[in-house]
Amino acid sequence: MPLFSSKFNPKTIPVRRQDTSVLKNELGSDYASKELSLDIGPLKIKLGDFEVSFEEGQWIPASGRAGAAHKENLRLKNELDRLEEENNMLRLKFEILLDMMTDKTVEAEQAELQRSQSLSSLKQKSKKSKW
Numbered sequence: 001m002p003l004f005s006s007k008f009n010p011k012t013i014p015v016r017r018q019d020t021s022v023l024k025n026e027l028g029s030d031y032a033s034k035e036l037s038l039d040i041g042p043l044k045i046k047l048g049d050f051e052v053s054f055e056e057g058q059w060i061p062a063s064g065r066a067g068a069a070h071k072e073n074l075r076l077k078n079e080l081d082r083l084e085e086e087n088n089m090l091r092l093k094f095e096i097l098l099d100m101m102t103d104k105t106v107e108a109e110q111a112e113l114q115r116s117q118s119l120s121s122l123k124q125k126s127k128k129s130k131w
Contacts, residue, residue, distance in 0.1 A: 043054040044062065051063040059066040 045052055045054075049064060050061070050066070052059045053062045054060075061070050
């Protein structure tokens with residue numbers, strides 16, 4: 001007998017199966033599939049004038065001022081997310097343009113430096129040839 005085992009092991013209860021043939025024969029297969037389906041809509045609770053529904057793991061107000069405020073908050077949150085994405089894209093574009101402008105500035109300065117060096121070397125050659 002094992003040292004850490006439980007002495008009490010309950011028997012497992014077999015799962016009951018519903019006989020659907022009676023429903024299909026008497027009421028039709030469409031009705032049977034509708035009645036036996038596991039597609040359950042959102043759970044709603046109404047207390048007086050206040051109504052909430054359970055969707056995606058959260059209780060969401062469905063009516064009244066709280067419902068309108070919740071819908072407005074969701075709309076504003078979605079707009080905030082969209083604006084943050086747009087802002088990030090614009091920052092990325094700005095950095096890329098800044099890098100491109102820096103590269104072009106460096107290239108222009110190097111070309112100017114080479115041009116001035118070539119001009120100075122030509123002047124020196126022309127002075128040497130005169131003497």
